[in-house]
Amino acid sequence: MRNWAILLMITLTILSCKSRKALNQNSSKNDSIQVENSGNKNDPKDAKNIQDRITFYEKILIHPKFDHVKINSKITASDLRVSPLDATIYIENDKKIWANISFLIIPAARAIITPEGIKAIDRYNKNYIDSDFDYLNNLLNVNFIDYKTLEKLLMGRTFLLISNSNSKIVKNSDGYQLSSITNQKIVTNDVIREYKVETQYTNDFNLTWIKLQDVKSDDAIEIVYENWETFPNEVKLPKNVKIIIKGSKSSQILLENTKFDFSRMETPYSVPANYKKIEIK
Template sequence: MKKWISLLLVTTVILSCKTRKNAMQNASDNDSIKIENAGDQDKTDDGKNISDRLTFYENIYIHPEFNQMKINSKITADNLRVSPLDATIYIESDKKIWSNINFLFFNAARAIITPEGIKAVDKYNKNYIDSDFEYLNNLLNINFIDYKTLEKILLGRTFLLVSNRNSEIKKNEDGYQLSSITKQKIVTNGVEREYKLNMRYSNDYDLIYVKLQDVKSDDAVEIVYDQWESFDNNLRLPQNVKIIIKGSKTSQIVLENTKFGFTKMETPYSVPANYKKIEIK
C-alpha cells in the first residue's frame, strides 16, 4: 500500500463489510467499545466515590450532537518527506467521513468511510482500495476500529466504555486520570486482545491523553489532544491531535492548527477507470 493512502487513512483515524460487532453497549445515546475484565482474579473498585464517578461518566460520555462538521488541518508525519500537507475532513454524524489530502496544489488522495467500510484513491500512484476496517486495524496494530469509534477518535471523545470494576479514577490539580486495574479484553469479530489502559482528562473533562498498551506485545497506540476550542451548544473540539503508533517501529502523525466549520458541503469521490485496485491482505 502506498504511503499516500496509508497517511490519509491514519489521518481519518484521528484521523466489515458491515460495522464490526464489537463487545459493545450504549453509553447514553453514544455507542462505545466495552472493555471486559480478563480472568477471575480481577480487582474490584470499592465504590466509595460513586456520585463523583457518575458525574465523571456523564461528562466524558454525553456530548452535544451535531449534523455535519468540516475540519481543515495541517498534517505532518515522520515517515513522509513531503509535509506539511493540507487535509480536509468532513463528517456527517453516524453516516460518513470524507477526507481529502493536498500537497501544494496537487490533490494527492481522497477517501470516504461509512459504517460499511473504507474507500480510498491514491491519485499520485493511480491506485485505490475498497475494504472493510480490517486494513485500518492492521495498520494501527489494534483490533477495535469501526466507523463509530473512528468518528469518536477524530472528535476527541471517549471511545472505550469502562466500569467501576475494571478501572480507577484519580483526581489531582491538573484534572482526572483513569487507568485500568485489570487487563482489558476487547473482542472484535472473534479476535480477542488484552490491553492496559490509561486516559487523562482536564478539569473540564476534555480528553487529553489516551494510551492502549497490548499486554502480550510491544504494540501500543497513544493519542494526545490539546488546544480545545468551544463552539455553540457547548460543543468542544481539539485543535491539535497527535497519534503515536508503537510496535516494531514507532511512527507518529500530527494534525494541528485545525479550523472547524459546520455548513454542509459536497463530498465527491470517484475512481478513474485506469486505476489499479490494491488488494488488502
C-alpha cells in the same frame, strides 16, 4: 496504494494496535465507574476521591449533538518524505466521513467512509480501494474499528469500555485520571492480548491523553489532544492531535492548526477509469 493512502487511513483511525474486544461504543448510561480512594501509592500525591461518579461518566460519554463539521488541518508524519500535508475532513454525523489530502496544491488522496465501508483513491499511484471495515482492521492490525469509532477518535471522544469492575477514577492536579484496574483483554483471531489503559481529562472533562500499553511487549499507542475549542452549539473539539505509536511499529503523526466549520459542504468522490484496485498487506 502507498504512503499517501496509508497516512490517510491512519489519520482517520488515529490508532494502530492489534485488538478486537473490550472496546464498546454503546456503553449504557446505567453503567457505573468504580472510584478508588487515593491511598494507592501509584496515585498522584494530590489525588482525591471523586464524589459524583455519575456526573463524570455522563460528561465524558454524552456530548452535544452536531449535524456536520468540516475540519481543516496540517498533517506531519515521521514516515513521510514530504510534509506538511493539507487535510480536509468533513463529518456528517452517523452518515459519512469524507477526506481529502493534498501536498501544496497537488491532490494526493481522497476517501469516503460510511457505516457500510471505506472507499479511497491514491492519485499519485493511480490506485484505489473499496472495502468493508474488516479490510481496514486487517490493514492496520486492529479489529475494533467501525464507523462510529472513527467519528469518536477524530473528535476526541472516549471510545473505551468503562465498567464498574475494571476502572478507577482519581482527581489530580490536571483534572481527572481514569485507569484500568485489570488489564483490558483484547482478542484478535483467537489470540488474546492484554493492555494497561490510562486516560487523563481536564477539570471540564476534555480528553487530553490516552495510552494503551501491551503488558507482554513494548507495543503501545498514545494519543494527545490539545487546545480544545468550544463552539456556540456547545460542541467541543481539539485543535491539535498527536499520535505516537511505539514498539513493533514506530511512528508519530501530528494534526495541528486545525480550523472548524459547521456549514454543509459537497463531498465528491469518483474513481477514474484507469485506476487499479489494490490490496494492502
